[in-house]
Amino acid sequence: MADISLRDVAKYYNEKPHQNDALDFLQDHTSPGVLAKFADLWRSGPKQNPVRLEHQVTGLMLAKLTGHDEEAFDYRFLDDMQALFNATGFSESLVARQMLVAQMAHESAGFVYMKEIDSGEYLNGRNDLGNVYSGDGPKFRGCGPIQLTGRANHQAFSNWMTERGTPDPKIMEIGTDYTADKYPFLCAYKWITDNDYFSVCRNGDVYAATRRLNGGLNGIDDRVYYWERAQLCIF
Numbered sequence: 001m002a003d004i005s006l007r008d009v010a011k012y013y014n015e016k017p018h019q020n021d022a023l024d025f026l027q028d029h030t031s032p033g034v035l036a037k038f039a040d041l042w043r044s045g046p047k048q049n050p051v052r053l054e055h056q057v058t059g060l061m062l063a064k065l066t067g068h069d070e071e072a073f074d075y076r077f078l079d080d081m082q083a084l085f086n087a088t089g090f091s092e093s094l095v096a097r098q099m100l101v102a103q104m105a106h107e108s109a110g111f112v113y114m115k116e117i118d119s120g121e122y123l124n125g126r127n128d129l130g131n132v133y134s135g136d137g138p139k140f141r142g143c144g145p146i147q148l149t150g151r152a153n154h155q156a157f158s159n160w161m162t163e164r165g166t167p168d169p170k171i172m173e174i175g176t177d178y179t180a181d182k183y184p185f186l187c188a189y190k191w192i193t194d195n196d197y198f199s200v201c202r203n204g205d206v207y208a209a210t211r212r213l214n215g216g217l218n219g220i221d222d223r224v225y226y227w228e229r230a231q232l233c234i235f
Helices: 006-012 017-028 032-043 059-066 075-088 094-107 151-163 176-182 186-194 197-201 206-214 220-233
Strands: none
Touching (some): 006 017, 059 094, 059 220, 075 186, 094 197, 094 220, 151 176, 197 206, 206 220
């Protein structure tokens, strides 16, 4: 007997009894694991090719800045950094980009720690961060080099993503463990715009940029180091 194509089966299925019998037979003799994978693929919707951005800050530049291997900075990492530049105006100023990257490099120990390493239990019950549900502290602990922290801040980021036409419910469903990998830079959009950080960074004053981000001069020696390196590595 000739082989049968399941694509043809789907195309010509019209709920006839013999067709239902055949499909029931197939389902009964297919392992649960195969059926589960089939269901995931069937319900996932059309695949969308990711939009590849032109990177103003490349993996090679970041490797020179941090001393890490270039391969540590894949296109998803670089795309999200570029998306932040594009959304906040940093794409328009080399000095501002150098300053922002330098500050983020300090905050993340050279982009090693892209989410808070503490469990986040201490953030439970922080109503000022919108952490009103059990487990909100760990779920919405600090995310990205400019730490997005708390349910309320994650919700604000999620709302902005929806407003710009790129909704992603996983931001709130999963929280930091998802957002830190998917949007480590873009999640800082609201803080950067609310604090007019672009205007501060484009002046090239590492002390002013540190005060605006940190509230003081904590870690200033390391920040100055990255700022001086950024001017050599990012161009």
